[in-house]
Amino acid sequence: MKMKPLQVPKRTIMTPGPVEVDPRVLQAMSTPILGQFDPCFTDIMNEVMEMLRELFQTKNHWAFPIDGSSRSGIEALLCSVIEPGDKVLIPIFGRFGHLLVEICERYGADVYTMECPWGEVFDQQKIIAKVKEVKPKIVAIVHGETSTGCMQPLNELGPACRELDVLLIVDVVASIGGANVMVDEWCLDGVIGGTQKCLSVPSGMAPITYNDRIEKIILSRKKVEAGIATAEDIALGNKKNRIHSNYFDLAMLQDYWSPRRLNHHTEATSMLYALREGLRLVLEEGLYERFGRHQYHEKALIAGLKAMGLEIFGDEHHKLPTVTCVKIPLGIDGDWVRQMMLEQFGVEIASSFGPLHGKIWRIGTMGYSCRKENILSVLSALEACLIRAGATIHRGEGLQAALDYYEAPIAAKENANV
Template identity: 70%
Template sequence: MNTPLQIPARTIMTPGPVEVDPRVLKAMSSSILGQFDPSFTSLMNETMEMLREVLQTSNHWAFPVDGTSRAGIEAMLCSVIEEGDKVLIPSFGRFGGLLTEIAERCGADVHLIHCEWGKVFEPNDVIKEMKRVNPKVVAMVHGDTSTGRVQPLKEIGYACREMGVLLLVDAVATVAGTEVKTDEWMIDGLITGTQKCISVPAGMAPLTYNDRIEKILLERKSIEKGLVSSEQQRLAQKDRRIQSNYLDLSQLQDYWSPARLNHHTEATTMLYGLHEGLRIILEEGLANRYDRHQKNEQALVAGLEAMGLSLFGDKASKLPTVTCVTIPEGINGDSVRSMLLDDFGIEIASSFGPLHGKIWRIGTMGYSCQQRNVLLTLAALEAVLLRHKAKLHVGEGVQAALDIYKQSEKVEA
C-alpha cells in the first residue's frame, strides 16, 4: 500500500526555489473558481495592478504566463523575434546561454558576446557592440544566479531607445529582491519568476511589455488571422507568424484583456498564490524589502568572511540575492552540501559549467531571506566544514553576522 506523502522540513538557502510565506500556501488552498467567474477575473485584474507596482511600470500589459520562468522567457522571445532578426546577447553566465538557445530556435541571427564568469559588462562595451551589429533586439540577464552577478542596465536601456533597439530582460533573480526599474531603465520587455524573490511556488512567470512590443505582436497576429495576403508573405520571404500557440503573447493578452478570449485554462491556485505574494510584497514596501535583502546579504557575507572563507567574483557587481563562496582547497563541496542537508535540513546550491565543484551558491531571497535562516546556515556550515577538517576561524562567523544585525537595530532605532 502506498504510504502517505511525507515532506521533510527544510531551510532552503538556494538561489531558487525558496521558502514560501505561509500566507501564500494558505491562499493556494482556497476553493477552486471557474476561470470566467467574476470573482476570479477580479483577481486577475488585481494581480495585473499589483504587478505593475512591483515591476515599476505603467505598461498596460503585466500578467503571468503559466509555467516556470523559462516559459515566460520563451514567450517573450518567441513572440518578438522573427526568423533572420539580428539579436545581440551579452552573456556573463549560464542564463545568457539560455537566451541564446531560445533565440536560435526562433531563427534569429544571434550575435553573442561573452564576459568572464564572475564579472559583468561595462555598459559602453555593450553599446559599442550594438552600434557595430545594429540588432533588432538586445536580450540580457539582469541578475545571473550561476555567477552571482548583477548587470547595470540603465545606460544600455537608454542607448537601445535612442537606436530604436528593443531591450528584453531576464529579471528572474532580481524582481522583489533588489531594484528593478522597468520604465526608468527603458526596458521594453521584462520577465521574472515566482519561485525566487517573489517567494511563491514555481509555476508562473510574470512579465510586462510596452507598446513597442505590442505593435510587433499585433502585426504578427494579423498574419496569423490571414489579414495579410499570401503574396505579401511570399514577398517577405519568411513566415512571420508566432510559432508557439501556448506561449503566443498576442493570444495571451487577449485572455488577460476584458474580452477574456479563451486561450487556456488558468492555473487557478497558482494565481491565488501570486496574488497573495504580490500583496505581501506591497505591504512590506519595495524599499523596505530591498533593505531587508541587503541587510541579510551583509550579515551572511560578514559571517562567511569572518569564518575565513573567500567569496567568488567581482564585489562591485555582486548580486544582492545570491552569494557565491569559493570551496576551500581540499574540501569536497558535494559532501559538505549533503551533510548540510542530511544532518541540518539546510540546502545550499552548487554551480554550473566552469564553476561546478568550485563554488557554493547561497541564496537570500524572499521569505528565505531572514535573520534566523542566515544565522542557522552560518552555524551549520561551520560545523560541517570542521567535520571536513577545514581550517576556520572557529566561532567568528555567527558573531560577525550578529554584529551586522545589532548595528542595523541601532540605526533603525
C-alpha cells in the same frame, strides 16, 4: 498499490531558488477553486495585473503571468517577437545568458554574442558599442545572474537601445522583488520575472511585462497571419511568419487577459491565488523596504562568511544582493559538505554550473528565506560541516560576526544602501 499520505521533511532552503514559500501564500493556495471566467476570478486576474505593474515599476498596459516556470515567460516573449533571420545580441556573463542563446536560436534568430569572465559584468558602453556594430532587432540580457552572483547594470543600456530603436528584453527572474528593477526608468521593453525566488511563491508562473513597442510587433504578426495586414504591419512582420508556439503566443494570451477573456488555456487557479498573495505581501512590505531587507541580511551573511575565513566569489561592486557565491576551500569536496548540511542540519545550499561547478557554493537570501534565523542557521551548519571535512577555518568567528552585525545599533539597518 497502497501509498502512505505525503510527508516531506522540514528544510531551511538557502538556495538561489526555489526558496521557502511564505505560509500566507500556502494558505491562499488552499482557497476553493473558481471557474476561470467566474467574475470573482476575473477580478483576481485584474488585481494581479495591477500589482504586477507596481512590482515592475511600470505604466505598461500588459503585465500578467505566463503559466509555467520562469523559462516559459522568457520563451513567450522571445518567440513572440523573433522571426527567422532576426538579429539578436546576447551579452553573456553566466549560465543563463547561454539559455537565452539556445531559445533564440530555436526560433531561427541570427544570434550574436559577447562574453566576459564569469564573476564579472559588462561595461554598459561596451554593450552599446556592440549594438551599434551589429544593429540587432533585439538585445536579450540577464539582470541578476544566479550562476555567478552578479547583477548587470542597465540604466545606460536601456536608453541607448531605445535611441537606436532596438528592443531590450531582460531576464529579472532572480532580482525582481529582491533588488531594484525600474522597467520604465531604464527603458526596458520586455521583462520576465519568476515566482520561486524573491516573491516566495512556488514555481509555476512567470510574471512578464512589455510595452507598446513589443505589442505592435505581436499584433502585426497576428494581422499578417490573418491576411488583414496593412503596409505598416507587413513592414513589422515582413517575413509573414506566424508566432510558432500556440501556448506562448502573446497575441492570444493578450486576448485571454483582456476584458474580452477569449479562451486560450485553463488558468492555473491555485497558482494565481498564490501569486496574488505573494504580490500583496511584497507591496504591503514596501518595495524599497524589501530591497533594504535583502541587503541587510546579505551583509550579515557576508560578515559571517568572511570572519569564518571564506572568500566571496565575483565582483562585489556588482553583486546580486539575493545570491552570495562562496569559494570552496582548496582540498574540500563541496558536494560532500552540501550533502552533510542537508542530512544533518536540514539546510540546503547550491553548487554552480559549468566552469564554476565544484569551485563555489551559492547561498540564496531571497524572499521569505531571507530572515535572521536562516542566516544564523546556514552559517552554523556550514561551519560545522567544514570542520568535519577538515577545512582550516576560524572556528566560532562566523556566527559571532553575524551576531555582532545584527546587534549593532538600529541606525546600521536604517542606513542600508537601497
